[in-house]
Amino acid sequence: MQQTSSRQTSRQSILVGVSTKMYLGYRDSLAWLEQLRNEVDARPALAAGRVVPFVIPSFPVLPAAARLLEGSPLLLGAQNCGWADGSWTGEVAPSMLAELGVRLVEIGHAERRRHFGEDDAMVALKTRAADDAGLTPLLCVGETKAGEPAAAADRVYRQIASAVDGDWNRAGRLVVAYEPVWAIGAAEPAAAPYVSDVVRALRGRLATAGVPGLPIIYGGSAKPGLLPTLEGVSGLFLGRFAHNPANFGRVLDEALLLAGAGAGVGAGVEDGGIDRMGLMDRTG
Known part of the structure; x- marks a missing residue:
């Protein structure tokens, strides 16, 4: 993989995803998903793969x-997974998720770390299990308090290194969701210059590990209007603001414009990188 500059978007794809967490009931989830698919279907340019949408509903x-x-460019993800088959009451094996048609799985979200006691060792086990099952691990990382961008980048780099247990070949199959813990659920996302500085410093560290082009998407009160202001990111991971499907559509439009204009968002997913990450065909 070759390193990309912070302004280069040629031949790259942008990821735009959303998780419902546990906000919606079953019927409401299906109605919302149908509206989300309508937003995607209304944008035939998504079929080209320059912008890759994904959705992560409840289990x-x-x-x-x-x-x-089925038949939509909108890829399906899961909010969590276990790390082994067998006698693990209440857990869901990555292999079963793959059977269901799931393509990526969220691992290490701050809420699971804080409320369910998931530590770095558990995150590493889940990352390995998801990857071994042919799923793309969507690794959630981020600093707990706002500070200097260099310190945040160092913290995030160490979280990534721990999750892959030092196996940087495995890291090349991740998508990283950079979510500053202090920005999750906040009224506004982290400031764009701060996010851009953190991602720039992080990519410098990742370059030394041989994965400068690792997809890094921003999450943490992300909403329409944010994506065009960020440099070096590979897309957005949306939450409650995209529970209005029209807002998801607005962000897709922003991403399509950036992907076509070749300016603004920096390090997306290189053409062919979608297959490299496994989002398109690892479960096929």
């Missing part, structure tokens, strides 16, 4: 979601 919704999204 019980996944089988119906897989059927609803």
Whole structure:
């Protein structure tokens, strides 16, 4: 993989995703997913793969979601996974998620670390298990308090290194969701210059590990209007602001404009990189 400059977008794809967490019930989730698919279907340019949308609903919704999204560019993800098959009551194996048509799985979200005691060792086990099952790990990382961008980048780099247990070949199959913990659920996202500085410093560290082009998307109160202001990111990971499907569509439009204009968003996913990450065909 070759390093990309902070302004280069030629032949790269931008990721735009959303998680419902546990906000929506079953029926509401399906109605929302249908509207989300309508937003995607209304933008035939998404078929070119320059912008890759994904959605992460609650576990019980996944089988119906897989059927609803069949034939759509909108990829399906899961909010969590276990790290092994067998006697793990209440957990879901990555292999089962793959059978359901899930393509990527969220790992290490700050809420799971804080409320469910998930530590770095557990995150590493889940990352390995998801990757071994052919899923793309969507690794959630971020500093707990606002500070200097260099310190935040160092913290995030160490989280990534821990998650892959030093195996940087495995890291090349991740998508990193940079979510400053202090920005999750806030009224506004982290300031664009701060995010850009953190990602720039992080990419410098990742270059030394041989993965300068690792996809890094920003999450943490992300909403329409943010993506064009960020440099060096590979897209956005949306939350409550995209529970209005029209807002998801607005961000898709921003991403399509950036992908076509070749300016603004810096290090997206290189053409062919979608396959490299496994988002398109690892479960096929």
